[in-house]
Amino acid sequence: MSRKLLHTLTLLPALLILAGLNTSRACANTLDEAVESVSESVRKYLAERGEDGIAIGPISGPKTGTGRLIETRLTDALKDKGIKILDEFDAKWELRGSFKVDPSGNFPFVGLNVMLFDSNGAELSAFRERFNQETAEARQAVNSTNTPTDAPAGSDAGQITTGVPITESTAVAVLAGATTDLQSAVQETTNDSVTAPVGDTQTPSLPDKAKARAARDAELKDAIANPTFHVVSPTAIAASDTSPFHVEILAAETPGNPFRRLNIEKDGEDRAFVPLTEGNQYGVHVINTAAFDVGVELLIDGINTLEFAEDSLNRETGKWVIAAGSSGFIKGWYVNPNHIDTFVVVPDQQGVAATLGRPQQIGTITATIYPAFEGDQAPAFEQLLAGGKKTRGGTGKGAAEGFQGALLKRNYGTQPLAIISVHYNNPVPPIDLPGDTLPE
Numbered sequence: 001m002s003r004k005l006l007h008t009l010t011l012l013p014a015l016l017i018l019a020g021l022n023t024s025r026a027c028a029n030t031l032d033e034a035v036e037s038v039s040e041s042v043r044k045y046l047a048e049r050g051e052d053g054i055a056i057g058p059i060s061g062p063k064t065g066t067g068r069l070i071e072t073r074l075t076d077a078l079k080d081k082g083i084k085i086l087d088e089f090d091a092k093w094e095l096r097g098s099f100k101v102d103p104s105g106n107f108p109f110v111g112l113n114v115m116l117f118d119s120n121g122a123e124l125s126a127f128r129e130r131f132n133q134e135t136a137e138a139r140q141a142v143n144s145t146n147t148p149t150d151a152p153a154g155s156d157a158g159q160i161t162t163g164v165p166i167t168e169s170t171a172v173a174v175l176a177g178a179t180t181d182l183q184s185a186v187q188e189t190t191n192d193s194v195t196a197p198v199g200d201t202q203t204p205s206l207p208d209k210a211k212a213r214a215a216r217d218a219e220l221k222d223a224i225a226n227p228t229f230h231v232v233s234p235t236a237i238a239a240s241d242t243s244p245f246h247v248e249i250l251a252a253e254t255p256g257n258p259f260r261r262l263n264i265e266k267d268g269e270d271r272a273f274v275p276l277t278e279g280n281q282y283g284v285h286v287i288n289t290a291a292f293d294v295g296v297e298l299l300i301d302g303i304n305t306l307e308f309a310e311d312s313l314n315r316e317t318g319k320w321v322i323a324a325g326s327s328g329f330i331k332g333w334y335v336n337p338n339h340i341d342t343f344v345v346v347p348d349q350q351g352v353a354a355t356l357g358r359p360q361q362i363g364t365i366t367a368t369i370y371p372a373f374e375g376d377q378a379p380a381f382e383q384l385l386a387g388g389k390k391t392r393g394g395t396g397k398g399a400a401e402g403f404q405g406a407l408l409k410r411n412y413g414t415q416p417l418a419i420i421s422v423h424y425n426n427p428v429p430p431i432d433l434p435g436d437t438l439p440e
Contacts, residue, residue, distance in 0.1 A: 037134065038077075038097075038131070055094040056071060067097075072303060108172050142167060174302050179229045179419060182219055183195070204384050227269055237272050244288065251280045251281065253280065255342060263275075276424040281343065282343050286367050288323070293322070376411075
C-alpha cells in the first residue's frame with residue numbers, strides 16, 4: 001500500500017526516559033543472558049589458572065556486522081567481572097566466537113559459540129567442552145519445544161547442538177539483520193486493531209495470545225529465510241506495503257557538506273543496501289505515518305545510538321520518540337543535548353564509536369519500532385505478545401543537535417511493531433606496517 005509521507009525532513013525527535021514493560025516471550029533466552037553465560041565461563045576458567053586478562057578476537061556470523069554488538073557486550077561483561085581486556089599481542093589467551101541464525105524450527109534462534117586460543121593459535125578444547133556442559137540445559141530447553149510437528153523422524157530442524165541459544169525475538173531479528181512487519185502479521189491473525197489500548201476487562205485470552213505469538217514467530221522465520229522489503233520510493237523503504245514506518249538514509253560526501261537522500265538498492269540476497277562510501281557522513285530519517293506515537297531504537301551494527309548517553313536513564317531506555325504523523329533525522333551517537341558524535345564511514349572508528357567492538361565488512365543500520373503510549377494500559381499488541389503489565393512512565397528532555405522540544409512522558413512496549421534493516425559496506429581498516437602513512 002502506498003502511503004503519503006506526512007512530513008519531510010524534520011528536526012530530531014524527542015528522547016524519552018521510560019520504565020518499559022519487562023516481560024518477554026516465555027522461556028526466551030536474551031542476548032544479555034547469553035553474554036552472561038559466556039563471560040562467567042571465561043571468568044571461572046581464568047580464575048582457576050590464576051589469570052585475569054584476555055584478548056577478544058572477532059565474533060563471526062551472518063553478513064550483518066552484528067558480531068560487533070556481541071563483541072561489545074562481551075567486553076563490557078568481562079570488565080564488570082574484573083577481567084582485563086588486553087591487546088592480542090599482550091594476552092596469553094584470546095576469546096573468539098561465531099554465531100548463526102536458525103529459522104528452521106517452530107521459532108528462530110541464534111546459536112552463539114565461543115572458543116579460547118593460546119598465543120600459538122591452538123584452541124584450548126577443555127574450555128569449549130566445559131562451556132558446552134555449562135550451557136547444556138539452555139540448549140535442551142530450546143530443543144524440547146522447537147522441533148516442527150511436520151519434521152521427518154531424525155530431523156535436526158530447530159535443534160542446537162553446541163553453544164548457548166538466544167531466542168528472544170527482537171535480538172534474533174537484529175542479529176540476523178532482518179526486516180519484518182510484525183504488526184501486520186499479528187493484526188491479520190487476530191482480525192482486530194492491535195495498536196489501540198485495552199482495559200483490564202479486555203485482556204486478551206490465552207488462545208489469542210498463543211495465536212499472536214505463533215504469527216509473530218512465523219513472520220520472523222520467513223523474514224530471515226526469505227529477505228524482502230517494500231519500496232516506498234527510490235530513497236525510502238518499509239517492512240511491508242501496509243507498514244506505516246519508513247526509513248531513508250541521507251549522506252554528505254564529507255562532513256560539513258549538504259545531506260542528500262540515497263537510493264536504496266537490493267543486494268544479492270534481496271536485502272536493502274545503501275551505497276555509503278568512505279568519508280561519507282550519514283544520517284537516518286525515520287518517518288512515522290501512523291496515527292500513534294512510536295519509540296525507535298536506532299542501531300548501528302546492532303549497537304544502540306544512545307549507548308553513550310551521559311544520562312543513565314536515557315542510555316538504558318535507548319529509544320527516540322517519533323510522534324504520530326511526523327519524522328526525525330538522527331545523524332550521530334547521542335551523548336548529551338549539546339554533543340552528538342556524527343556517523344561517518346571511516347576505516348578506523350573515531351570518537352565514542354572507537355570504544356565499540358570492531359566494525360565488520362558489512363554493516364547494518366536497524367530501526368526497531370515500538371509502541372509508545374500514555375497511561376498505564378498497553379496497546380493490544382503488547383498485551384498479546386508480552387503479557388501487558390501496567391507500567392509507569394518517565395520524563396525526559398527532547399535532546400540532540402538542532403532539536404527544539406518540550407518535556408514529554410511516554411511508556412514503551414517491549415515488542416517491536418516492525419524492524420527495518422539497511423546494509424552498507426564498511427571500508428577495510430588500514431594495516432599499520434613500518435613505513436606506512438597513517439590516515440589523518
